[in-house]
Amino acid sequence: MVVNIKNLVKRYNELLAVDNVSLSIKEGEIFGLLGPNGAGKTTLINTILGLTRFDEGSIEIFEKDFKKHEYDIKKEIGIVPQDLAIFEDLTAYENVDYFGRLYGLKGNLLKERIEEALNFTGLQERKKDFPKKFSGGMKRRLNIACAIMHHPKLIIMDEPTVGIDPQSRKMILESVKKLNKMGSTVIYTSHYMEEVEEICSNITIIDHGRIIAKGTKEELKAMIAFEERVTIQLSAISFNLVDDIKKIDGVKECLLQENELLVVSVRGAGNLSRIIDEVGGKGIEIKGLNIEKPTLEGIFLILTGRSLRD
Amino acid sequence: MMVFIYSIKRILRDKGMLLSMIVLPIAFITLTMIISGDGEYIFNIGVADFDGTSFTEDFIKSLESRGTILRIEDEKEIQRKIIDNSLQLGFVIPQGFTRSIMDNESAAEIKVHRINETDVSVPVGLYIENYLGAAKHIAETVNGNEDDFYRGVEYYRNGLNGIEGLSIDNETGDRIITLNGMGFLVMSMLFFSSSAATLILEDKKNKTFYRVLSSPLKLKSYMLQNLLSFLVVTQLQILAIMLLMSQVFKMNMGPSIINLIILLFAFSLVCISFGNALTSLSKDSRQASVLIPLLVMPMVMLGGCFWPRDIMGATLQRVSNFVPTTWILKGIEKVLHGQPITAITTELIILILFSVVFFLLGTWKKSEVTA
Numbered sequence: 001m002v003v004n005i006k007n008l009v010k011r012y013n014e015l016l017a018v019d020n021v022s023l024s025i026k027e028g029e030i031f032g033l034l035g036p037n038g039a040g041k042t043t044l045i046n047t048i049l050g051l052t053r054f055d056e057g058s059i060e061i062f063e064k065d066f067k068k069h070e071y072d073i074k075k076e077i078g079i080v081p082q083d084l085a086i087f088e089d090l091t092a093y094e095n096v097d098y099f100g101r102l103y104g105l106k107g108n109l110l111k112e113r114i115e116e117a118l119n120f121t122g123l124q125e126r127k128k129d130f131p132k133k134f135s136g137g138m139k140r141r142l143n144i145a146c147a148i149m150h151h152p153k154l155i156i157m158d159e160p161t162v163g164i165d166p167q168s169r170k171m172i173l174e175s176v177k178k179l180n181k182m183g184s185t186v187i188y189t190s191h192y193m194e195e196v197e198e199i200c201s202n203i204t205i206i207d208h209g210r211i212i213a214k215g216t217k218e219e220l221k222a223m224i225a226f227e228e229r230v231t232i233q234l235s236a237i238s239f240n241l242v243d244d245i246k247k248i249d250g251v252k253e254c255l256l257q258e259n260e261l262l263v264v265s266v267r268g269a270g271n272l273s274r275i276i277d278e279v280g281g282k283g284i285e286i287k288g289l290n291i292e293k294p295t296l297e298g299i300f301l302i303l304t305g306r307s308l309r310d
Numbered sequence: 311m312m313v314f315i316y317s318i319k320r321i322l323r324d325k326g327m328l329l330s331m332i333v334l335p336i337a338f339i340t341l342t343m344i345i346s347g348d349g350e351y352i353f354n355i356g357v358a359d360f361d362g363t364s365f366t367e368d369f370i371k372s373l374e375s376r377g378t379i380l381r382i383e384d385e386k387e388i389q390r391k392i393i394d395n396s397l398q399l400g401f402v403i404p405q406g407f408t409r410s411i412m413d414n415e416s417a418a419e420i421k422v423h424r425i426n427e428t429d430v431s432v433p434v435g436l437y438i439e440n441y442l443g444a445a446k447h448i449a450e451t452v453n454g455n456e457d458d459f460y461r462g463v464e465y466y467r468n469g470l471n472g473i474e475g476l477s478i479d480n481e482t483g484d485r486i487i488t489l490n491g492m493g494f495l496v497m498s499m500l501f502f503s504s505s506a507a508t509l510i511l512e513d514k515k516n517k518t519f520y521r522v523l524s525s526p527l528k529l530k531s532y533m534l535q536n537l538l539s540f541l542v543v544t545q546l547q548i549l550a551i552m553l554l555m556s557q558v559f560k561m562n563m564g565p566s567i568i569n570l571i572i573l574l575f576a577f578s579l580v581c582i583s584f585g586n587a588l589t590s591l592s593k594d595s596r597q598a599s600v601l602i603p604l605l606v607m608p609m610v611m612l613g614g615c616f617w618p619r620d621i622m623g624a625t626l627q628r629v630s631n632f633v634p635t636t637w638i639l640k641g642i643e644k645v646l647h648g649q650p651i652t653a654i655t656t657e658l659i660i661l662i663l664f665s666v667v668f669f670l671l672g673t674w675k676k677s678e679v680t681a
Binding site: 049051071074075077079081083084085086087088089090094098099101102103104146 | 312316319320323324516517518520521522523524525526527
């Protein structure tokens with residue numbers, strides 16, 4: 001196991017930020033960590049990096065106790081933080097050089113790795129420029145170059161594609177896959193469900209500091225494969241609509257988000273016409289109707305009662 | 311030492327920091343030189359003569375070689391001009407003063423005004439004392455005979471003209487200009503080190519601090535390398551400014567430059583630890599940039615970087631003992647006047663104590679790193 005966390009607890013006074021979390025990440029995985037803002041993802045990552053002290057539990061990385069082997073373990077980890085973490089007053093080359101030296105690289109090996117990281121992220125031509133001249137996507141790529149230039153065994157990417165153009169996003173996702181093929185294990189957190197679906201082999205969903213679901217994409221989708229999900233766009237909303245629909249036979253869950261109604265029913269409930277009648281009976285016009293296939297977004301909504309971008 | 315090297319690079323690339331480090335003190339020193347008349351020290355003596363006899367007139371003329379005489383009609387005006395430093399010494403000759411000397415009376419006395427007994431005003435004060443003392447002896451000897459009195463005073467005055475002595479030497483004036491220059495250097499050291507320390511806050515703000523601490527580098531090492539880089543750049547600042555003061559502005563740096571450097575090194579420790587305390591107690595660089603002038607300016611003013619501490623009231627002078635700028639300038643003044651290193655031990659110890667206190671303040675508040 002690259003990461004083995006057991007019964008981890010972290011409290012901030014009364015707030016339980018990480019609540020008895022246990023998870024294992026195998027070598028060579030791209031591990032997706034999902035959760036809305038404030039779910040405890042970053043706290044969990046910070047404890048893995050030794051930046052936040054935890055109250056209970058244990059963390060083993062590369063099968064070594066983190067507290068005892070912090071220096072050795074950190075040498076093998078690369079972090080791509082959620083926010084850009086680059087020096088605006090150093091050139092792209094100097095930024096990569098700075099972080100390379102932090103990880104103990106020097107001499108010719110350092111120079112080779114800087115060139116390699118800049119080539120990998122497509123910044124070779126701009127290596128003498130200061131990041132203030134870069135676009136958002138280029139800054140994100142430099143952020144990645146700084147994290148990977150020491151060839152870490154474990155790369156932690158905390159929402160690396162926030163606020164960038166589609167082209168840079170595609171490039172970053174390709175980079176993650178390439179890095180993984182080169183032997184790095186990746187922990188990837190994102191708000192973009194489609195990214196996680198595309199690149200992650202194992203996914204853990206976290207909310208309020210607790211793991212609420214985990215497994216492969218297929219396993220997670222299977223969790224709701226026994227359900228029928230219908231989304232109805234409404235012209236207006238009615239006060240009792242949700243409660244009345246919940247009373248219909250076979251309805252497991254009903255959620256209203258702005259003018260969109262999500263109804264989850266047991267498979268084969270055959271209650272769609274009754275749902276439509278219930279809406280129509282309240283004088284609400286149906287603007288659109290969609291019968292959904294299971295997605296990770298749907299899983300998240302069902303498990304947490306809110307959308308991932310909340 | 312990678313953080314150390316890059317920190318120096320970043321400081322030297324920052325135009326704002328270079329401004330507070332080099333340009334600001336040079337500008338102030340140049341201004342001082344212009345005001346002081348290209349290095350020539352101006353000593354203004356204000357006189358209010360309410361007696362108006364030929365004795366007082368001759369006495370005032372005899373002072374012309376000691377400074378520029380300014381005739382003033384009002385005693386309050388003399389006091390005001392001394393406070394705003396346009397007069398270095400002033401005196402009031404009361405009505406009937408000459409008569410009282412000739413009659414050997416002690417009632418009428420010349421009222422001398424000066425801010426403090428600096429080595430510039432003391433010789434002039436002594437000259438006045440000696441001149442009037444001699445006049446009193448002459449009056450006693452001639453038993454109040456006016457003609458004999460004036461003749462005797464003239465003999466005395468002619469005798470004095472042949473004596474080289476109590477005048478202000480150029481070196482003394484030079485030392486005052488140097489002290490002013492040092493005041494500006496002290497101010498810019500404080501401003502620069504506080505601004506440099508905000509680099510750490512910038513790192514926290516742009517999350518590079520988070521990334522650095524995710525690496526094998528320890529927090530202590532990161533902080534020490536940063537502080538060391540600030541210290542090294544402060545030494546460069548001291549050397550650059552002192553070189554300019556001595557080589558370009560031809561200022562009198564006193565008999566021991568080494569002692570000056572030792573003192574300034576001790577003060578640079580105060581500056582660095584002050585900057586460290588400031589960054590530790592500030593939430594972000596914006597708050598720090600508001601706090602820097604709010605804390606530095608009172609220290610600079612109380613310590614006497616802009617004007618002599620002696621012109622401040624007794625309470626303010628007592629308060630000024632609690633700011634490090636007072637002690638560095640006291641030390642510099644002693645060194646400029648040729649006092650040995652042993653004479654500045656107190657100042658050095660107090661400066662070290664200040665740096666320890668600031669350093670402890672800087673390490674007192676610790677928090678977890680957040681992404």
